[in-house]
Amino acid sequence: xxxxxxxxxxxxxxNGFRLTKIRKLILEVxxxxxxxxxxxxxxxxxxxALDTKVNKTTVYRELxxxxxxxxxxEVNAGDxxxxxELNCYCxxxxxxxxxxxxxxxxxxxxxxxxxxxxxxxxxxxxxxxxALNFFxxxxxxx
Numbered sequence: 429x430x431x432x433x434x435x436x437x438x439x440x441x442x443n444g445f446r447l448t449k450i451r452k453l454i455l456e457v458x459x460x461x462x463x464x465x466x467x468x469x470x471x472x473x474x475x476x477a478l479d480t481k482v483n484k485t486t487v488y489r490e491l492x493x494x495x496x497x498x499x500x501x502e503v504n505a506g507d508x509x510x511x512x513e514l515n516c517y518c519x520x521x522x523x524x525x526x527x528x529x530x531x532x533x534x535x536x537x538x539x540x541x542x543x544x545x546x547x548x549x550x551x552x553x554x555x556x557x558x559a560l561n562f563f564x565x566x567x568x569x570x
Contacts, residue, residue: 465511525566
């Protein structure tokens with residue numbers, strides 16, 4: 429994990445961006461939380477737990493910045509709430525709890541999925557991507 433944080437920090441520095449204390453802490457939060465996308469509010473809470481006081485505007489600004497740099501990506505779980513996760517450059521999907529809105533990453537065998545998508549009549553569209561979300565109740569809400 430430390431190597432990944434250092435690589436992300438080096439990418440920012442190489443592109444001429446400052447590596448502020450808040451930016452470093454946000455990267456640490458994302459790299460320590462690689463299986464669950466997090467919202468701005470959750471990020472702010474995690475920063476607060478690290479004894480770091482940061483205002484909401486700064487959190488949103490940093491999320492936009494890191495997203496623009498390709499370090500994190502926005503996750504649309506279908507509930508209208510913005511969440512973010514590290515850009516792992518790997519294809520995966522998400523499952524959303526309908527009661528508490530918890531979101532987790534799900535990996536599916538892409539070969540099987542691609543075969544199924546090829547059998548769907550998509551009319552005259554050239555598909556450039558897709559979003560597949562699963563909905564249900566997490567273990568705590570069942």
